[in-house]
Structures are given as structure tokens and as C-alpha cells.
Amino acid sequence: MALRNIREYGDEILRKKAKDVTVFDKRLHVLIEDMQETMVHANGVGLAAPQVGVLKRVIVIDVGEGPIALVNPEIVESEGEIIDAEGCLSVPGVLAEVARPMKVKVKAQDKWGNYIELEGQELLARALCHEIDHLYGKLFVDKAIKFIEPDSEEEK
Template sequence: MALRNITNYKTDDILRKKSRRVEKIEERILQLLDDMVETMYKEDGVGLAAPQVGILKRVIVVDIGEGIIKLINPEIVEQKGEQQDEEGCLSVPGIIGEVKRPYKVKVKGLNELGEEIEIEATGLLARAFCHEIDHLDGILFIDKVISSNIRNTNI
């Protein structure tokens, strides 16, 4: 495993690009997943998407404290309810803002073995999935912030 550099929204336009589907799960994809996990933990994040380490592939990792989830080609297939809470992002350092997200989501994707899995998530886990999957489509949380509720934590 190796640490990867986190891309920054001010300097890396890769964060605004749409990621490509993974067609074949090869060693380099498995290595990417492991590197993303190590990088996420080092940076004290709860999720990380491949564009955040400079790779335009549809790959995410999430851990809200209940164990690591690695997903390849994730997609939200169902969503219900609404929640509003603060979000931040490793690629948008120093900024926090309130974002509306679904309260419950069903996410479909592939695990490391190439098996299709479905995960039902609520609360923080649902929020984390939505946030990371947005990254795969070039969307940042600051695009969805309720404008009156954004603040800079670097002050």
C-alpha cells in the first residue's frame, strides 16, 4: 500500500470530470483501492473517491467507523427521505457547509472479487455514499451547499 496525494479543488480540474467505469478488475484497481483506504485513514476522512487521488475511475472507499466498504462502479439505485447536515471534503480543505442529501439510499456496485453487491444505508453512511458518488460525476459538495450555511474553518 502507498499513500496518494489528495487533489485540491482550486488546482486540480480532474475533480470536475466524469470518471470512467472499471471494465476489468485488475491488480492496479485492487492496489488503487488499498492505497485509497490508507490515504483516507491517514487524512482522517470517512470516504474517498478515485478522482480525489487523481484517477478518473468509478471507485470509492467509505468508512464511517463501522468498517471499510470498497465499491467499484457504484451507483445509487434508490433513495428516500431527506437529511440536512454539515459536510467537508479532503479535496476542499477548510470549508464546511450544510448540504441536503437523501436520508436513505440503496447503492449497487462491485466488490473486489467482481461480485455485484447492494448496500442499504441511512444517515451518515447514506450521506457518505452520495458525497463520494458525486465525486465520480465531477460534482463537489460545495456545488450543493445551502448558500447561507457555508464557512471557512481556516479562519
Template structure:
């Protein structure tokens, strides 16, 4: 496993749409392990592959209740809504108030290639939505109602 460099705001890769993972091979497994290690080293709650320079539909999320490693995640259900502050490892020093669903269901593949459906509420739902947005080239600042610490953003 290795730490990966987290790409920062202004890097073009953060605005590109990620490609579907067709085969779960050693490179994808290594990517997931590296992303997990990088997430913990950066003290984040979520990380998407584009944030480490890889345009693949892969995310890792851990809000303190255990790691989710998801391949080709898609939000298949959402309900409710609320506004709360968000930040991003790729945009350090900036926070914004973003409206997100209160509850989501995400369909994805796990490391073994099995289809899984995971549910999240509140912070976990927010993290899933935030990371899936990254896979589509969308940053939280695009959806922020109010931003703090913008520094030219």
C-alpha cells in the same frame, strides 16, 4: 500499499466524470488499497478515485463501522431527506450544509467482481452520495445551501 496525494480544490480532475471500471485487475486492487490507506491517514470518512488523480469509478467509505470498497457504484434507491454539515478532504477548511437523502441503496461491484447492494442511513448515506458525486465531477460546495470558511470558494 502507498499513500496517495489528495487533489485539492482547483485541480481540474475534480470536475471531470470518471470512467467505468471494465476489468478488476491488480491496478484496481492496488488503487483500492492505496485509497483505504490514504483515507485513514487523512482521517476522512470517504474518498473517491478522482481525489487521488484517477478517473475511475471507485470509492472507499468508512464512517467507523468498517470499510466499503465499491467499484462502479450507483445509487439505485433513496428516501427521505435532511440537511447536515459536510466537509471534503479536497476542500480543507470549508464546510457546508447540504441536503441529502436519509437512506440510500447502492449497487456496485466488490473487489472480487461480485455485484453487491449496500444500504446506508444518515451519515453512511451522506458519505455514499458525496463520493458518488465526486465520480461525476460534482463537489459538495455545488450543492451547499450555506458555506463556512469559503476562502474564495
């Protein structure tokens, strides 16, 4: 496993649409392992492949319940709404209030290509939405309702 460089705001790859994964091989498994290690090292709860310069539909998440790796994820249902603070490893030092669904259902594939469904609520739902947005070239700052000063929790 290896740490990968996290691309930051302004890098054009963050605005590109990722491509579907069609080959489920050792290279994909290494990418997922590297992404998980990079996310943990950066103290993040999620990471999408475009954030490490790879335009593939792959995300990893860990909200404290163990690592999740999803390939070709797609939100198929959402319910409710909650506004909460959000940040991003690709936009360091910036926090903003963002509206996200309270609950989502995601259809995806695992690293071997098996189809799976996953339901997430609250933080997991937020992380799933945030990381899947990255696969479409969207960043949380695009959906920001209000920017927050990290120290004061006040509007910029």
C-alpha cells in the same frame, strides 16, 4: 500500500466524469488499498478515485463500521432528506450545510467484480452520496445551502 496525493479544489480532474471499471485485477486492488490508507491517514470518512487523480469509478468509505470499497457504484433508491454539515478532503477547511437523502440503496461491484447492493442511512448515506458525486465531477460546495465557519458554526 502507499499514500496518494489528494487533489484539491481547483484541480481540473475533480470536475471530470470517471470511467467505469471493466478490469478487476491487482492494479485495482492496489488502488483500493492505497485509497483506504490515504483516507485513514487524512482522517476522512470517504475518498473517490478522482480525488487521487484516477478517473475510475471507485470509492472507499469508513464511517466507523469498517472499510467499504465500491466499484462502479450507482444510487438506485433514495428516501427522505436531512440537512447537515459536510466537508471534503479535496476542499480543506471548508464546511457547508448540504441536503442529502436520509437513506440510500446503492448497486455496485466489489473489487473482484461481484455485484452487490448496500443500504446506508444517515452518515453512511451522506458519505455514499458525497463520494458518488465525485465520480460525476460534482463537489459538495456545488450543493451547499449555507457555508459554515469551522470555529463559530456561523454563516460566512
